[in-house]
Amino acid sequence: MKLAVVILNYNGKEHLETYIDSVIRYSNGADIIVADNASEDDSIGFIREKDELILIENSKNYGFAGGYNEALTKLEGHYDYYILLNSDIEVTENWIGPLIKEMKKDKVAACQPKIKNVNSKEQFEHAGAAGGYLDKNYFPFCRGRILSEIEIDKGQYDSSQEITWTSGAAMLIRADLFHKSRGFDADFFAHMEEVDLCLRLGHMGYKFKVVPESVVYHLGGGTLPYNSPQKIYLNFRNSLFMIVKNHKGFLLPMLYKRMCIDGIAAFKFLFEGKIGFFWKVFLAHVALYKNFGRLYRKRKILIKHNEPIVFYKGNIITSYFLEKRKTFSKLNKRLIKS
Numbered sequence: 001m002k003l004a005v006v007i008l009n010y011n012g013k014e015h016l017e018t019y020i021d022s023v024i025r026y027s028n029g030a031d032i033i034v035a036d037n038a039s040e041d042d043s044i045g046f047i048r049e050k051d052e053l054i055l056i057e058n059s060k061n062y063g064f065a066g067g068y069n070e071a072l073t074k075l076e077g078h079y080d081y082y083i084l085l086n087s088d089i090e091v092t093e094n095w096i097g098p099l100i101k102e103m104k105k106d107k108v109a110a111c112q113p114k115i116k117n118v119n120s121k122e123q124f125e126h127a128g129a130a131g132g133y134l135d136k137n138y139f140p141f142c143r144g145r146i147l148s149e150i151e152i153d154k155g156q157y158d159s160s161q162e163i164t165w166t167s168g169a170a171m172l173i174r175a176d177l178f179h180k181s182r183g184f185d186a187d188f189f190a191h192m193e194e195v196d197l198c199l200r201l202g203h204m205g206y207k208f209k210v211v212p213e214s215v216v217y218h219l220g221g222g223t224l225p226y227n228s229p230q231k232i233y234l235n236f237r238n239s240l241f242m243i244v245k246n247h248k249g250f251l252l253p254m255l256y257k258r259m260c261i262d263g264i265a266a267f268k269f270l271f272e273g274k275i276g277f278f279w280k281v282f283l284a285h286v287a288l289y290k291n292f293g294r295l296y297r298k299r300k301i302l303i304k305h306n307e308p309i310v311f312y313k314g315n316i317i318t319s320y321f322l323e324k325r326k327t328f329s330k331l332n333k334r335l336i337k338s
Helices: 013-025 043-049 063-075 097-103 175-180 193-203 229-246 251-271 275-302 316-321
Strands: 003-009 030-036 053-057 081-085 089-091 108-117 120-124 132-134 140-142 161-163 170-174 207-218
Touching: 003 013, 003 063, 013 030, 013 043, 013 089, 030 043, 030 063, 043 053, 063 081, 063 175, 081 097, 081 175, 097 108, 097 170, 097 207, 108 193, 170 175, 193 207, 193 229, 229 251, 229 275, 251 275
Parallel strands: 003 030, 003 081, 030 053, 108 207
Antiparallel strands: 081 170, 089 207, 108 120, 108 170, 132 140, 161 207
């Protein structure tokens, strides 16, 4: 069994200086590879000084999705598993073993550890927490994080279970399936690409698990702050891209409903004085119109696969705001099904 921990880096020398030693210390048996997306800081020099690290240099900044695709293409055929790991993650002792054990189960394509906040270690972290789901309108949420509500980890989600998507911040994935599915969709550039990948593999009949026995700590927002206009744009745009490619029912009604919900969110931003956020939602919709033809052609390829996927069949927005179900434990679990 050959395993590579692959860290994508762009101008992240500060994060590497802070967190890479924990990866080196606790990743025995794995090759640790840093794929650099043409950084303009001194990341390359720092990486070369570490004998334990293998460097791959991408020719330009391909973004998260394209950057991993470029790097992993060079590794194809050499490894059984990849762990895709953000540069701003601190890992813990024995974080790999439980993940590998879970991967040996039938039809598991990828899994993730429990992801907690490196600056508040009793708290879950936004990007993945204890496993990701989508609601019926394709809004993502996690065990431990719904919208902006982030829970304290009290052991309430320490069971391993099937989820809809694994976080790209710390994802163990079978190398053959990553390449079989053609990796991330580079059109996403960054954000939501791991959800799209999990949906595509899910439609092929593969499963995704969270393994809370494995724990990592994530800084989060290290490259792009969670509440930045550009992240708002990428999340709204890429959600729409994902729906066009992956929704198994009638597309236009779903797309219309989701865009109406986006419009409500946009005007909420406007009323709050967040004009930049309002504008980014508008631009996200413009991007959908511009790219619809190419996305629809991708849909025609992917739609051939029709295996059921675990979803939350309710509406997470109404559950949160109207029913006041602000934690995962308060959701109606009967609505989580294939």
